[in-house]
Amino acid sequence: MDTVKPTTNLKKAQETMEASKPDTATRILDVSERLFVEHGFEGTSLRMITQQAEVNLAAVNYHFGSKDALFESVFMRRLAPLVAACLAELDRLDAAEGKTTVEELVMAFIRPCLALSKDPSRGGALFVRLLSRALVENHRLLRETISQQYSVFVHRFGKAFKEALPGLSDEELAWRMHLAFGIMFNAFAGNDVLKIFVRSQVVTARDPDMIVKHLLPFVVSGLVAPAQG
Amino acid sequence: MDTVKPTTNLKKAQETMEASKPDTATRILDVSERLFVEHGFEGTSLRMITQQAEVNLAAVNYHFGSKDALFESVFMRRLAPLVAACLAELDRLDAAEGKTTVEELVMAFIRPCLALSKDPSRGGALFVRLLSRALVENHRLLRETISQQYSVFVHRFGKAFKEALPGLSDEELAWRMHLAFGIMFNAFAGNDVLKIFVRSQVVTARDPDMIVKHLLPFVVSGLVAPAQG
Amino acid sequence: MDTVKPTTNLKKAQETMEASKPDTATRILDVSERLFVEHGFEGTSLRMITQQAEVNLAAVNYHFGSKDALFESVFMRRLAPLVAACLAELDRLDAAEGKTTVEELVMAFIRPCLALSKDPSRGGALFVRLLSRALVENHRLLRETISQQYSVFVHRFGKAFKEALPGLSDEELAWRMHLAFGIMFNAFAGNDVLKIFVRSQVVTARDPDMIVKHLLPFVVSGLVAPAQG
Amino acid sequence: MDTVKPTTNLKKAQETMEASKPDTATRILDVSERLFVEHGFEGTSLRMITQQAEVNLAAVNYHFGSKDALFESVFMRRLAPLVAACLAELDRLDAAEGKTTVEELVMAFIRPCLALSKDPSRGGALFVRLLSRALVENHRLLRETISQQYSVFVHRFGKAFKEALPGLSDEELAWRMHLAFGIMFNAFAGNDVLKIFVRSQVVTARDPDMIVKHLLPFVVSGLVAPAQG
DNA sequence: GATGAATGAGTATTCATTCAT
């Protein structure tokens, strides 16, 4: 899909010149990503997508088969590289000598998220929000089709945290990971519960590095806290 | 409306006996609360609501005016008492002698959430999930109509945390609160990011007390952590 | 209905004092008259009526039985006096010595319309518009229930015009009356076809006397014109 | 769309043979025209239209976007040619030598209306009624979107009448046109006010030529009448 | 004498999807 393929279509080539318009399928993915984040899966209609992507209404079904399949494509386009990047970080830590610290493990997840947030196309930053949306919406697609193949992600992090936090029981460890990953996703997604109560955003962080600065000590402290008697 | 009034209507009395069916508006609220949590606002149709509530389709519009207004009613029915309970906890802490600890402050929020979670009608437990959904869905109603009147909630907690954590800058404090409340809501809502990666639920906690047991040390540690240089 | 009746209802009496609010049925009639003119019969809902009249939604059905019956009441409240006034004018002309002129006959219709237009409650002016609306909308109620009892109106005018315009055949006379009454109703109703083509109103006549000034010579000339060979 | 295109689709060709069924959009327009006349805009539901046109309920929105837009299409389909025909008549009169008479001007409007009334599809005759309905209903669409571009219609007729009736003031002239066009539209639309009072139609004219025969002398006389002192 | 609650049928519109071309 990303490979350069010679085009003989002059008209298309010209369009590419003029507006550097990506191809139909990519345009659909880009627009969908944004709209799914803004309005959710149910709240985004194919009409909205195709109008903004300036493609035919039938194009979505033509290229992706169904709205569900489109969602899956939107999702996997970002999820696969993210997971791969995290695993690469873990590999790197495994290869390094000495015991891996909790902070290093946390950064093994944060760093790829950070890269995503800084993605120049802005699509990456949206994806974290999409992920947290999909999570809360508890998508059938998440539970059934998508992922589940990424259990390796959880297992690898689980093993690494177990080694880094030897004092914790398995149950306690699972909870810590649950809380830690939850808080990290929330932070990057910019979900601010307190917005429910006050109009003004409590935290103002457009800068992803600021997120890390405040997030990191919180998460690490939470993870290493002594378990409650 | 709540006053006991003698009823001579046998049929109605029997219905009340059999199913102790609440009145129309309440039935709509109860069903809506559940469905909004399960399928989200957009994903829940008035048909679904009225069918399950066994009321006429037009009843929603009659009693609430619109789907939006219904959502607001569903929301405020729980939010108002929750906020009130939190503020009462803060009042209690203010009245007590001695400096309030971070843990006490955290519990000032957790305790009402816990009460909600243990609500025998199960509606309370749902509400926390609804709240986190509404947050992520970034409802226009949340941003505009609902709440905003509860800025007192944030201000009171802000002031209390500032006193309990004198070493933190205002900015740092705002972030800590953002993260702390986020994680607490997530925990009670049962949002588990890791479900994206593995089928099996990582943490199994139907028991609200278990949530607190694992949540409390994590949050407190995160809040009191030394700020990053 | 207009007679003073002793009221023992203190609350009602006070309301009457404060806002000189007419009774429920009259309020409904007044509001309906205006709304039927503005939005037509189909375009006016009982909700619109009852809200503006500040009465209960069920009040219309209670007082009038149905929307159809309400329309009939609105209509007849004005039509009966109008017809009566016209007939009185004709009686006066009959009683007077000398032959009745066409202009006198035209004025026998115009004068009551003028009185209606000058009605201080503004309801009268609306009624002419309502009449022309009902006409164009070709209401079932007009064709069936209402009027038809007013054939005397047409017969009396027909006889009078026949005497005043002895040169015309019966068929020609019927056409002249059709055209003359049509134009007069249109003029008082303020229906301006040319508004379809230009935004600015062609004729600006809020003053009913101006209508007569321009209408009268046109209608009389049309009526007395020699028939086409 | 109007170009002849060879069809190899047997089924479609047969349908065309059997019922000579026009295409979907045209069928909708034809049926709408009739129903809007019979029941008005508000009184005509999309269901009525689509059932009679034997098209899918969603077809109206697909082809026209909304009920409002459909009305506009129905309206403009006839209005544009009518205005064009009138202007052509005026052009012809301008080109002819000698002063244009009032009767010629009146006929410059009547003739296109007559042609419309004699339209074999009957749609034209309906349109005049639709126009008078829309006028009385005072459609938002008439005031805002539709026409307004046809001010040339009024200006051309206005200039021509001014020359043909040099004795009248501008104000008087505007009134005469208002009355004349009103009466002509009414006559062609068959709006008979007297039907309100008697069951039997006063004038019986299915034959458009009869309308002209009686209408013409009335209108011309009205227009050339001496202004009231 | 009047009303709050309720309802079944209706409204315009939008939905994701299909299919012939």
Added chain:
DNA sequence: CATGAATGAATACTCATTCAT
């Protein structure tokens, strides 16, 4: 490779009317 046309089902919402109180 792509699209205009079409569709059945669903959407939120409004309607006039009824009825127990």
